[in-house]
Amino acid sequence: MEYISTRGSAPALDFEGATLAGLASDGGLYLPRDWPKFTEAQIRNLRGAEYSVVASEVMKPFVGDALTEAELAEICDQVYGGSFSHSGVTPLVQLDAQNWLLELFHGPTLAFKDVALQMLGRLFETFLERRDQRLTIVGATSGDTGSAAIRAVAGLDRVEIFMLHPEGKVSDVQRRQMTTVRSPNVHNIAIEGSFDDAQSHVKRMFADADVNQTLNLGAVNSINWARLMAQVVYYFYAALQFGAPDRKVAFSVPTGNFGDVFAGYVAAKMGLPIEKLVVATNVNDILQRALTTGDYSARGVTPTITPSMDIQVSSNFERLLFDLGGRDGAALTEQMRSFDAAQSMQLTDVQRGGARDLFLGVRADQEQTARAMQGAYQSCGQIIDPHTAVGLSAAHDAIKEGAIDPLVPVVTLATAHAAKFPDAVERAVGVRPGLPARVGDLFGREEHFSPLAGDYEATRDFVLQHAAGSAASSSS
Numbered sequence: 184m185e186y187i188s189t190r191g192s193a194p195a196l197d198f199e200g201a202t203l204a205g206l207a208s209d210g211g212l213y214l215p216r217d218w219p220k221f222t223e224a225q226i227r228n229l230r231g232a233e234y235s236v237v238a239s240e241v242m243k244p245f246v247g248d249a250l251t252e253a254e255l256a257e258i259c260d261q262v263y264g265g266s267f268s269h270s271g272v273t274p275l276v277q278l279d280a281q282n283w284l285l286e287l288f289h290g291p292t293l294a295f296k297d298v299a300l301q302m303l304g305r306l307f308e309t310f311l312e313r314r315d316q317r318l319t320i321v322g323a324t325s326g327d328t329g330s331a332a333i334r335a336v337a338g339l340d341r342v343e344i345f346m347l348h349p350e351g352k353v354s355d356v357q358r359r360q361m362t363t364v365r366s367p368n369v370h371n372i373a374i375e376g377s378f379d380d381a382q383s384h385v386k387r388m389f390a391d392a393d394v395n396q397t398l399n400l401g402a403v404n405s406i407n408w409a410r411l412m413a414q415v416v417y418y419f420y421a422a423l424q425f426g427a428p429d430r431k432v433a434f435s436v437p438t439g440n441f442g443d444v445f446a447g448y449v450a451a452k453m454g455l456p457i458e459k460l461v462v463a464t465n466v467n468d469i470l471q472r473a474l475t476t477g478d479y480s481a482r483g484v485t486p487t488i489t490p491s492m493d494i495q496v497s498s499n500f501e502r503l504l505f506d507l508g509g510r511d512g513a514a515l516t517e518q519m520r521s522f523d524a525a526q527s528m529q530l531t532d533v534q535r536g537g538a539r540d541l542f543l544g545v546r547a548d549q550e551q552t553a554r555a556m557q558g559a560y561q562s563c564g565q566i567i568d569p570h571t572a573v574g575l576s577a578a579h580d581a582i583k584e585g586a587i588d589p590l591v592p593v594v595t596l597a598t599a600h601a602a603k604f605p606d607a608v609e610r611a612v613g614v615r616p617g618l619p620a621r622v623g624d625l626f627g628r629e630e631h632f633s634p635l636a637g638d639y640e641a642t643r644d645f646v647l648q649h650a651a652g653s654a655a656s657s658s659s
């Protein structure tokens with residue numbers, strides 16, 4: 184399988200190359216050259232299979248020749264047979280006749296990002312061994328990516344990680360899950376500013392010639408294709424349990440960077456019958472506005488009780504615009520350039536029309552989010568996290584509006600464990616969710632992080648000073 188850039192001018196890469204590159208050299212994001220398609224019979228054949236088997240079958244066409252079938256199956260078996268606390272990996276929980284939760288938080292850091300990042304850590308290790316190279320990961324996190332990425336690579340020989348988080352803007356649990364991991368290859372940086380500031384430093388570093396001369400940079404944000412690929416799996420796994428391909432399913436996805444819900448789009452492209460993908464946003468609703476009115480314009484970030492969705496711009500939306508717009512890299516480059524200049528642009532009619540078939544943007548404010556937490560607790564004793572609650576609130580609204588057939592099950596992605604956001608949960612339902620035993624003594628362990636000023640240079644200099652170096656040890 185070949186991977187091409189959304190901006191049209193970076194060289195095409197194979198799966199191994201796209202996994203190690205992260206962002207394309209022309210500033211675009213990698214996508215497979217075409218979508219692999221499963222027949223109904225192929226989908227039916229996966230019914231009843233274990234998660235790790237569904238994982239390796241769904242990922243196989245994307246991986247192509249980069250791994251043998253046996254290698255891929257072994258990695259899936261290690262990751263999904265070993266790193267999750269539930270043998271179903273991503274179990275479904277029923278809420279009422281039409282609504283279900285897909286619990287994606289049974290990994291080591293209690294959020295859905297573990298599902299893909301545990302896989303990505305193994306892929307990095309395999310590919311870097313093979314190439315005899317090292318990789319320096321620089322990432323920005325609004326909380327959950329950072330902890331999941333650090334847990335996925337801590338202790339690996341060939342990878343080091345610099346993770347930026349906006350100081351004071353991630354929850355205590357999220358921060359401690361990053362800063363209490365002690366490993367010589369892990370560097371936590373707390374910068375002054377917002378998540379978008381941190382993310383823009385990371386983007387700039389990828390384009391900085393000085394940095395690239397010394398370091399072989401890699402990405403763990405959802406700009407990395409391999410992450411999205413690993414997330415396609417649970418759409419299949421859930422839909423199979425409802426009888427796919429013979430029955431449709433709708434999904435409601437708490438959305439920030441548009442990675443998770445884009446994986447749902449990929450599943451649909453591959454032939455999984457998906458009725459609707461509800462793009463659930465909090466009051467930082469650029470996506471809801473873009474999908475509803477075609478107006479894609481950034482506004483300031485409003486902090487909410489769902490910090491992992493507090494973003495101004497969603498990087499993966501570019502992948503959708505590229506695919507819907509006929510995969511015209513030059514046109515998309517122009518569109519994104521005009522967005523960068525004005526912080527605002529219009530979707531084309533073709534892009535809007537294409538999105539309307541599958542996506543529905545729904546927004547939930549703080550009160551609606553709290554009400555969804557209360558509803559789940561009162562009607563079925565489920566304590567859900569605020570991000571999940573945004574998704575559930577959006578699912579209820581979509582059903583109420585008649586946007587989803589009453590006979591179609593609606594699966595809300597439960598993206599985090601409630602204990603990651605105990606204050607907001609306690610305020611809404613009056614119960615403080617306890618951390619599961621598997622996270623251990625999180626609040627007793629010492630924290631390690633470096634606070635830095637908000638300017639780009641401070642971050643760049645820190646990384647250059649503290650990196651063990653990577654280009655030096657290889658010839659590429």
Ligand SMILES: *Cc1c(COP(=O)(O)O)cnc(C)c1O
Pocket residue numbers: 294295296327328405437438439440441442443444491492570571598599
């Ligand atoms: C990252 C995250 C999201 C948003 O996912 P995207 O792929 O960025 O859209 C939602 N909920 C939680 C708990 C998250 O950690």
